[in-house]
Amino acid sequence: MRIGFFVNSIEAETATFTTTALAFAAVGRGHDVCYVTPGDFVFRPDDSLFVRSHAVPSKRFRKAESLHAALQSEAEAQVVDVGDIDVIFLRNDPSLDAADRPWAANVGAMFGRLAAERGVIVVNDPDGLARAQNKLYFQDFPRAVRPETLISKSIEEIRTFIDAHPTGVILKPLQGSGGKHVFKISSPEEANLNQIFEAVSGEGYLIAQSYLPAASEGDIRLFLMNGRPLEKEGAYAAMRRVPAKGEVRSNIHARGKAARVEITPEILEIAEMVRPKLIEDGMFLVGLDIVGDKILEINVFTPGGLTTMHELYKVDFAVPVIEALERKVAHRSIYNGQIANSILASL
CATH class of the missing domain: 3.30.470.20 (ATP-grasp fold, B domain)
Incomplete structure (x- = not known):
């Protein structure tokens, strides 16, 4: 099985990332692993889809750190037909590209959909990810699993929401990840609320969630x-x-x-x-x-x-994830391509 991990950039990967753990488990089970970044797809005039993959050396690594080091220094660039990849694992964070490389933010979902149409198993399903961009x-x-939430760009709406929640409110951008620009607001009279609002609203819509004391x-x-x-x-x-x-x-x-x-x-x-x-x-x-x-x-x-x-x-825990991908590839073979990617992705 050949697995392609789609990431924001190879240089930004670290030895402790979950993606590295997954790649290490895959190599340990005898699979070929490559990495793909947003600029690596090629859609040719004959409607064929190719990708410039960065192949991890085919050797046994004793530690995930060794695999990561090999990825950074020894990975071989290979232009391959996307159909030669069994699984593309979309592991990029669109919010990291939204500001400096907006063209790259949605590439995984866009080209992932094309790859799925050509018989590649793409996880998570690109159509599902397209709906989950923020x-x-x-x-x-x-509703039972969600804190009470307001989504707005109006500071008046947000002040009213804060006033209705005496235990406080968490304010954060609608688009983003990793805890960037996340603030706890205790009162609508908080002195720096305007500054917080300006900092967060500069990224678009805001989410105000009721604060959960257990947090x-x-x-x-x-x-x-x-x-x-x-x-x-x-x-x-x-x-x-x-x-x-x-x-x-x-x-x-x-x-x-x-x-x-x-x-x-x-x-x-x-x-x-x-x-x-x-x-x-x-x-x-x-x-x-x-x-x-x-x-x-x-x-x-x-x-x-x-x-x-x-x-x-x-x-x-990375091993059962790779085992699950092996089962998906086996199911694809059984059904001879007559099964939707979204079903395979969650099978």
Whole structure:
């Protein structure tokens, strides 16, 4: 099996990224791995689709760090027919390209759709990802799992919303990821509210969400694969992310700390409530960010944390992900291409 990982850029990849863990697991199971970036597709006059892939050397790596080093220094550029790739795993973050390379932000979904039409299994499904380009996608999930939310560019609307929530409000951009421009507002009279509004609204629409007091203890990142919690050896692919002192964000890159977490029946019930929509949209691998009985976000593009979870539980959760892709390739062969990519993506 040949797997192509679509990323924002090869230079920005790190040894600790979940994508690296997935690539390492794939190579360890004897598969060919290549990386693809937004500028690598070629759609030729005869309607054939080619891609300039960056092939990871075909050798056994003892550590993910070694694979990453080889990717950076030894990867061989090869122009191949996209049909020669069995699976394209879309692992780019559109928000990272939105400002400086807006042309690149939607390339994965655009060319992923063309690749799927040519028989390649594309995960997550590009049509589903096209509908999930910003956090408005989250509003399509059941109200029971969502905090009360306002989406607006009007500071008057936002002030009214803040006034109605005495426990506070989280303000963040509709488009974005990684905890950038996320603020906790305690009162509509907060002195720097205008400055915060200007900083966040410069990126477009804003989301105001009711603050969940349980967030002070951090959130839970839980991976779902094929719509169900990812498990291996009796452990769930999950962790609690605890924010640093004085920090509202729990993201690891924002000095948040990762800890083991017990997945309760209540958390599993939350995951079950979002499963039908994820299956419908062909979302193969996603990350839920859960606080209390609510989901703050559903990460469908580049959910991260598998490397950290491996360290916490001594379980390599990347392996069952690759095993699932192997089964999808086998199903494609059985059905001889007569099955929609969105179904294969979540099968």
